[in-house]
Amino acid sequence: MPPIHRQLVDRVAIGRYEEEVTHPSAIKSFVAEFISALIFVFAGQGSGMAFAKLTDGGATTPAGLVAAAIAHGLALFVAVAISANISGGHVNPAVTFGAFVGGNITLLRGIFYIIAQLLGSVVACLLLWFSTGGLTTSGFAVSAGVSVWNALVFEIVMTFGLVYTVYATAVDPKKGDIGTIAPLAIGLIVGANILAGGAFSGASMNPAVAFGPAVVSWDWGNHWIYWAGPLIGGGLAGAIYELIFISRSHEPL
Template identity: 50%
Template sequence: MAPRTTFIVAFQQSVTSKALRSYLAEFISTFIYVFVAAGSAMSSRKILPDARSDPSSLVVIALANGFGLSSAVYISGNISGGHVNPAVTFAKVVGCHIPIPTALFYWISQIMGSVMACLVLKITTVDHNVVTHKIAAEMTGFGAAILEGVVTFGLVYTVYAASDPRYGQLGSIGPIVIGLISGANVLAVGPFSGGSMNPAYSFGAAVVGGSFRNQAVYWIGPLFGAATAGLLYDNVVYPPLESDPPCEGGRV
């Protein structure tokens, strides 16, 4: 099939009623996750006298990230796959699981959900600013990108393992495990790079918070880490068998 024809077919598959429901699910789940994650960062700064140096602030944010992501993945998993993250979507495209047009619509939905969540927080809290992701003063952008890539690798690798049908139906356990690795990653690198692992979250906070400093860190690192995790899982650690069904949609 010619590339142009393939693209047209993929685009048609991306505008069906089922696909539109998936985009709505991604918007809602991303909104919920970012609202909880960004809101917890704002709440910790309001409640704690010196949230930036108080370790309990990091624990609060990590717990909120874990609980929020688990819930977001669970409510959208059966509709859109529960990506809630452009990095996860990117890995699925690179791994030939979803077509490019569908992935682009996923990205738009996720980014819009993130921006709306941060905007609601900004408007309703009046004098409080949305907390943007920042890297530690002693770190370089390259080092922060590496950290974000590593933690996103862990997150996406967990997403693949938790949603692999060859393991059997994990039900609610899968989203819980995904939430656990997310919270653990925030505890591990939060003070250094912010522990975003989600370009949509970082972008939404930057748009509403008014600071795009080091924004490339939260795109390049997570996208590279996610693609590496997906390719490693699909082709090395747990390669598909000849009896497995072909990739959905294919690459275009």
């Protein structure tokens, strides 16, 4: 058996520009990722803004945390479901990176997926800003008493669980009937993780979710955590699941 690092290298590929970027099916995938990210961020961020308005800042209370978990879980369930048959329903740069590490998407297509996801998040936050009469979309922040390293570990672990769930329910060729509930399982793990980590790191698990509000509010405090944590966690989940539980020689999707 070749060494682990060699197995991973054999799985990844750059891809051909004509097939991975300009082909009509690739363009449809980018549009699907853009729309799904827009829907997810609009619903997730919008629910937090609405709850804060209705409760005079109550979004930071336990009830606000539960509301955020439900809204994000439901919105991600829908966002994944509506794009699963077109782009695979990533909706998250960390998921895309995990898929790339496992050899399930090429580098070129992965880069354009991430660009589409980031644009979808920014547009969603701009729409929220405009439609609410100028209310600022709240960026992610580390809670008082929590160090940046604590928050980083939270983001790594939570995103690991998310991407591992994606692999188990949507990527694994042995998934069988469990694949039909993949969007629900993915939405549920995000909701559960928000309940677990929302009071500490904000529970982003998704660089695009953090990027849109940061652009619109122009608040970049500790923003690196919401890239480093999810990408590390997603990459680890993709590598571990692919190497241990999936035995195959294949071309990247």
